[in-house]
Amino acid sequence: MNYIYFDNASTSVPNDRVVHEYNERLKEYFNPSSLYAPSIAVKQNIESVRAQFLTYFNAPKKSTMIFTASASESNNTVLKNGIRRKDRNAVITMGEHASVYNTAMEYKNNGYDIRVAKLLPNGTVDTEHLYSLVDENTTLVSVIHVNNETGAVNDIDSISREVKRINPKILFHSDGVQAFGKVKIDLSHSPIDFYTISAHKVNGLRGVAGLYVGCINKYIPYILGGEQENTYRAGTENYASIMSFGQVLSYIDEHVDYQKHKDSLLIHIHDSDYKVISDENCVPNIICICFRGVRAETLQSMLADKGYLVGIGSACHSRHRDNRVLKAMHIDDSLIEGSIRISFDNSINEENIIGLAETINSAVCEYRTKVKK
Amino acid sequence: MKKVILVRFSEIHLKGNNKPYFIKLLRDNIKFALKKYGLKVEVIQNRYVIRDFDDKLTQNIIDDLSKVFGIFSISIAYEMDSDQDIIIDFVKNIKINTTFKVDCNRADKRFLIKSNEFSAYLGGVILDANPNAKVKLEHPEKTVYVDIRENGKTFVYYDVIYLAGGMPLCETRDGLLLLSGGIDSPVAGYMMAKRGLRQDILHFDSYPYTSPQAKEKVINLAKQIKPYIGCKYMYVVSMTKLQEAFHLNCREEYAITLLRRNMIKVAERLCEKYRYKTVVTGESLGQVASQTIESITTTDNAKTYVPILRPLIAFNKDEIIDIARKIDTYETSILPYEDCCTVFLPKQPVIKPKLDIAEAEESKIDLDMLIQNAIENMEIIQI
Numbered sequence: 014m015n016y017i018y019f020d021n022a023s024t025s026v027p028n029d030r031v032v033h034e035y036n037e038r039l040k041e042y043f044n045p046s047s048l049y050a051p052s053i054a055v056k057q058n059i060e061s062v063r064a065q066f067l068t069y070f071n072a073p074k075k076s077t078m079i080f081t082a083s084a085s086e087s088n089n090t091v092l093k094n095g096i097r098r099k100d101r102n103a104v105i106t107m108g109e110h111a112s113v114y115n116t117a118m119e120y121k122n123n124g125y126d127i128r129v130a131k132l133l134p135n136g137t138v139d140t141e142h143l144y145s146l147v148d149e150n151t152t153l154v155s156v157i158h159v160n161n162e163t164g165a166v167n168d169i170d171s172i173s174r175e176v177k178r179i180n181p182k183i184l185f186h187s188d189g190v191q192a193f194g195k196v197k198i199d200l201s202h203s204p205i206d207f208y209t210i211s212a213h214k215v216n217g218l219r220g221v222a223g224l225y226v227g228c229i230n231k232y233i234p235y236i237l238g239g240e241q242e243n244t245y246r247a248g249t250e251n252y253a254s255i256m257s258f259g260q261v262l263s264y265i266d267e268h269v270d271y272q273k274h275k276d277s278l279l280i281h282i283h284d285s286d287y288k289v290i291s292d293e294n295c296v297p298n299i300i301c302i303c304f305r306g307v308r309a310e311t312l313q314s315m316l317a318d319k320g321y322l323v324g325i326g327s328a329c330h331s332r333h334r335d336n337r338v339l340k341a342m343h344i345d346d347s348l349i350e351g352s353i354r355i356s357f358d359n360s361i362n363e364e365n366i367i368g369l370a371e372t373i374n375s376a377v378c379e380y381r382t383k384v385k386k
Numbered sequence: 387m388k389k390v391i392l393v394r395f396s397e398i399h400l401k402g403n404n405k406p407y408f409i410k411l412l413r414d415n416i417k418f419a420l421k422k423y424g425l426k427v428e429v430i431q432n433r434y435v436i437r438d439f440d441d442k443l444t445q446n447i448i449d450d451l452s453k454v455f456g457i458f459s460i461s462i463a464y465e466m467d468s469d470q471d472i473i474i475d476f477v478k479n480i481k482i483n484t485t486f487k488v489d490c491n492r493a494d495k496r497f498l499i500k501s502n503e504f505s506a507y508l509g510g511v512i513l514d515a516n517p518n519a520k521v522k523l524e525h526p527e528k529t530v531y532v533d534i535r536e537n538g539k540t541f542v543y544y545d546v547i548y549l550a551g552g553m554p555l556c557e558t559r560d561g562l563l564l565l566s567g568g569i570d571s572p573v574a575g576y577m578m579a580k581r582g583l584r585q586d587i588l589h590f591d592s593y594p595y596t597s598p599q600a601k602e603k604v605i606n607l608a609k610q611i612k613p614y615i616g617c618k619y620m621y622v623v624s625m626t627k628l629q630e631a632f633h634l635n636c637r638e639e640y641a642i643t644l645l646r647r648n649m650i651k652v653a654e655r656l657c658e659k660y661r662y663k664t665v666v667t668g669e670s671l672g673q674v675a676s677q678t679i680e681s682i683t684t685t686d687n688a689k690t691y692v693p694i695l696r697p698l699i700a701f702n703k704d705e706i707i708d709i710a711r712k713i714d715t716y717e718t719s720i721l722p723y724e725d726c727c728t729v730f731l732p733k734q735p736v737i738k739p740k741l742d743i744a745e746a747e748e749s750k751i752d753l754d755m756l757i758q759n760a761i762e763n764m765e766i767i768q769i
Binding site for chain 1: 597598
């Protein structure tokens with residue numbers, strides 16, 4: 014069956030340029046750490062991709078981009094850097110991705126003071142609550158830039174400034190995986206210390222991600238061993254993937270009008286009892302919709318049978334039916350159970366959107382006829 | 387001198403004229419379980435001997451043998467000719483620093499020294515060679531078994547490892563196991579296999595009300611119990627249309643009663659079609675509303691002739707869980723995917739259903755057609 018893919022927030026279709034670059038670079042198999050000429054060339058290529066990323070973010074001097082194997086690794090690295098003493102504390106939000114939230118909870122179970130800021134009903138962090146948790150003993154604050162389930166955008170620039178005003182020693186991290194390429198960010202005068210990005214959410218490949226580090230002097234590596242990545246991350250460089258990640262920058266800012274797609278989708282969806290969670294402050298390429306009383310898994314299967322692939326909750330933990338983020342937004346359980354996530358990339362057109370909306374309408378209608386409340 | 391695995395059977399010695407049949411059956415089952423090692427299984431008097439195996443794979447072989455029903459126990463033994471001097475030479479080299487005894491068994495009466503005398507003599511040999519060893523006839527820390535068989539061979543071993551016991555699995559697949567994805571049904575299949583019943587699997591799903599992962603989970607469970615129950619096929623029948631029909635037309639509290647009755651009807655039709663002789667379920671009396679004696683009776687009445695075996699009927703949940711852990715299905719069973727029964731779950735299912743009401747509710751629907759369609763569209767998966 015030919016599927017039309019609406020689950021780009023979980024992973025996306027690799028771009029042709031990325032795949033081509035990857036295949037070509039596989040031929041340059043040299044270990045960047047070796048000292049012969051081809052290795053030095055390979056090493057220089059990695060450095061030039063690193064420089065492209067730093068330019069893209071307008072990053073200041075002394076900062077760097079470390080290439081990792083996944084955004085989860087990047088986020089774990091940040092937590093290791095920021096949570097080091099049990100008599101200090103770290104502040105995260107209820108809207109964090111599992112790779113921050115669950116990792117932080119693991120620290121908490123081990124006796125560290127982890128504080129979790131609430132969310133507002135629109136899915137952004139309750140900044141008043143966040144600031145009230147921050148004090149002179151806070152060492153790390155982590156606020157997701159764009160939430161992966163709702164698309165809610167946190168104003169990390171002003172949040173990071175306010176946090177640093179309360180305590181300038183704090184390390185400020187933002188998980189920018191869903192924001193990368195969707196919300197422009199300029200790090201030139203930003204107080205942000207760490208910023209996580211990933212390739213496979215933006216039509217790149219899996220197995221390569223990045224961690225922007227604002228002040229490299231204070232950084233401690235997460236993976237220890239050899240002196241790869243300028244001693245910041247051990248493990249032989251994933252050269253071809255890193256080079257293909259560089260290609261992402263060549264198209265990441267060209268997109269179709271997602272807002273138009275979102276409006277069009279929402280106009281065409283009709284149901285007796287549903288709620289659109291992603292409001293106008295969210296990135297327009299992620300839309301979370303809840304159909305009250307409908308089981309999302311069933312709806313997902315019904316749509317898949319008709320050729321439309323959508324997400325439910327967050328694909329990374331779709332085995333669990335309760336949804337931490339939506340719960341923190343005080344959404345009813347009966348709505349959470351029926352929450353689906355539709356996320357676009359550039360390949361989607363108006364016809365696909367209308368097709369999806371009509372298929373959702375008929376599937377939900379069929380469900381409601383067959384399953385009495 | 388060769389290292390061998392000595393395999394003893396259980397219950398087969400109780401058989402009369404059928405004994406040779408069962409001995410051959412168990413040998414074939416052992417050979418099948420050890421197929422990947424390419425080993426020969428020799429039958430000697432009341433024992434099987436497995437020779438020429440790779441020492442490093444001993445534990446893997448034991449693990450595979452532990453899944454073969456009909457094996458009472460095994461020992462890793464040293465095989466030698468039944469020659470007094472050879473045996474004494476071997477025993478001399480045994481290292482023992484604890485209390486011990488020697489236990490001779492002389493099945494070969496051509497061997498002239500009596501068991502007791504030979505045990506005592508060998509004990510002396512060990513004492514001479516190991517100054518720290520001490521004889522203790524009751525509860526010694528180590529026992530040296532010397533098994534002098536009729537075929538002129540002697541086996542010396544120290545440990546007896548007890549395995550599953552039971553009866554060897556028959557060649558024909560006679561049973562149809564209803565496998566839900568929960569904890570109980572794989573255990574039920576295991577229990578019946580222990581009595582020699584080879585089974586295939588019937589699974590009911592309710593796609594799209596259950597996820598594709600739920601079916602994957604059941605396929606994984608089927609693969610896990612395959613070494614025990616000898617299954618080859620899993621039939622997957624969709625109950626979706628029936629459940630939708632019950633949900634819209636019948637009394638809500640009877641939803642599960644009706645579903646279970648019709649699962650049995652489907653199972654009986656498959657028994658007819660593929661010549662299975664019995665249906666196996668994981669029901670345990672009183673465990674849930676659908677397993678009260680009234681519910682079981684109402685379900686049982688849905689079939690006309692095929693016997694339903696419920697090996698777990700008198701088991702406590704913790705006893706079932708213990709077995710599930712032992713056969714490694716527990717961790718898969720508790721994965722949180724909805725199985726067939728929980729989708730259209732009534733708020734208050736009937737605890738004491740009545741047969742006449744169940745039948746009256748069923749008469750509201752063209753069940754025959756729905757069952758027919760469900761079977762026609764069934765998926766057959768090779769396990």
